[in-house]
Amino acid sequence: MPPLRPHVTSEIGTLREVILHRPGLELRRLTPANKDLLLFDELVWVSKAQEEHDGFADLLRSQGVVVRLFSDLLNQTLDDDGVRLEIIGELATADTCGVELVDRVRGHLKDMPTAQLAxxxxxxxxxxEVPGAGEGFVxxxxGPAAFLVxxxxxxxxxRDPSAWVGTGVVLSPMHKPARTAERRLWRTIYQHHPDFASAQAGAGGPDPGDSGIHYGVSDRDYFPATLEGGDVxxxxxxxxxxxxxERTHPIAVENLAxxxxxxxxxxxxxxxxxxxxxGTMHLxxxxxxxxxxxxxxxxxASRLVDAYRIEPGSDSR
Incomplete structure (x- = not known):
């Protein structure tokens, strides 16, 4: 891959590079019982979705666009043992697994080959899927089909978990619980994948160590100041x-501005x-x-929306 030099100053410039995610295991997890909680109206024909997605990606490549796949980027990032342990610790917690199982789940994930972990x-x-996990209380x-991760x-x-503005990126503190973990994976890639880490050095916001991330880098709970990339x-x-x-709050907009x-x-x-x-979920x-x-x-739209101009104050904010 050529070295990354992200620089986004319009919606209509020549598309040179894009990150896509090929449908996979996560869509096979949808059932009639959980689809609403996971924000889907219907179940997905996964093999057909993969076929259509592959065709779309190939079309982009035929036009000279470099296509990077989210799962590949995550896989490459997880080659670093320290990063593996960090993200496993963030996603497999006592709150998701229970205190009895958390170490067992973390150990099982840690022992996976990198591609399987991603x-x-x-x-x-x-x-x-975790040996012995069904023997305890939780x-x-x-039951066997319940999710521990x-x-x-x-x-x-x-488009929703992150948005590039200039040479920096906005990480989205997502509004719906079903999507909050996405930001952690994207943050891990942007902070630790060699291509993104080097491309963003010195590019972004004012927080020390943000590696060119304008907003959303902190571990804190941003609610109600949620924001999604489809609104940017x-x-x-x-x-x-x-x-x-409904998913991007005025406080988040002011803070991002x-x-x-x-x-x-x-x-x-x-x-x-x-x-x-x-019907008007995002801009x-x-x-x-x-x-x-x-x-x-x-x-x-002209009858239903209002618009506000936000400019920096005397302190450039």
Whole structure:
């Protein structure tokens, strides 16, 4: 792969590189009983989804686009033993497994080959997949199909967990519990994968050690200041549009705007207040930038949304 030099200042420039996620184990985990909790309306025909996804990726490659797969990036990042232990410790905890099982689950994950570990961090891990886990209280009560590490079936929507603005990246503190672990995996890649770590050195926000991450790098619970990448549109080198949606909170927008101003990644932010409904979940569901001076917009948008201009204060924030 050529060295990474991320620099995103528009929605309509030539696409040179993209991260996709090929559907996999995580979508096979969907059942009629859990699909609503995992934010899916219907079950997915996984083999057909893989076929269609492969065709899309090949089409991009035929146009000269470098396609990086999320699972490959995670796999490469997990080659570092320290990183493996760190992310296993973050995703397999007493709160997800119980105090009796947590060490057993962590040990089982630690002993996996790297590719298998990456698959299960995205696809989840059940009681029956951990030897002996069903013999204790938690595993026995929950049953063999219960998850000790939750699956991430929404990982296919790679626009939401992060968004590049300028030479830095926004990590999304996701609104729905089913997606919160995605940010941890993306953060691990951006901070520890050799290509991203070197590309971002000195590129981003004001926090020490953020490696070019504008927002969302902390382990803290950001709620209610949640934000998702589908609400972030880079209109130009000077302006970023951010939707105030059912999943992106005004506090998050103000905080992100402050970070972008501080980093010199934007001169002003256009905050667009969307109806808080499933049909207008994200800004990119109602508008798409198609040229320097042209945007395709949902016809009812002008009657249903308000917009606010946010500019830096006297302290450049």
């Amino acid at each position: 698959e299960h961090l995205i696809g989840g891990l059940t009681v029956q 595993g026995g009560v929950l 939750p699956p991430l079936p929404n990982a296919v929507f790679t 549109l880079v209109l130009s080198a000077d302006c970023v549009a951010i939707g105030l949606s 402050s970070q972008l101003f501080f980093a010199g990644a934007a001169k002003w932010v256009l905050a667009i207040d969307l109806p808080k409904a499933r 990119d569901t109602i508008m798409t930038v198609v040229d320097r001076d042209a945007v395709v917009v949902w016809p009812r």
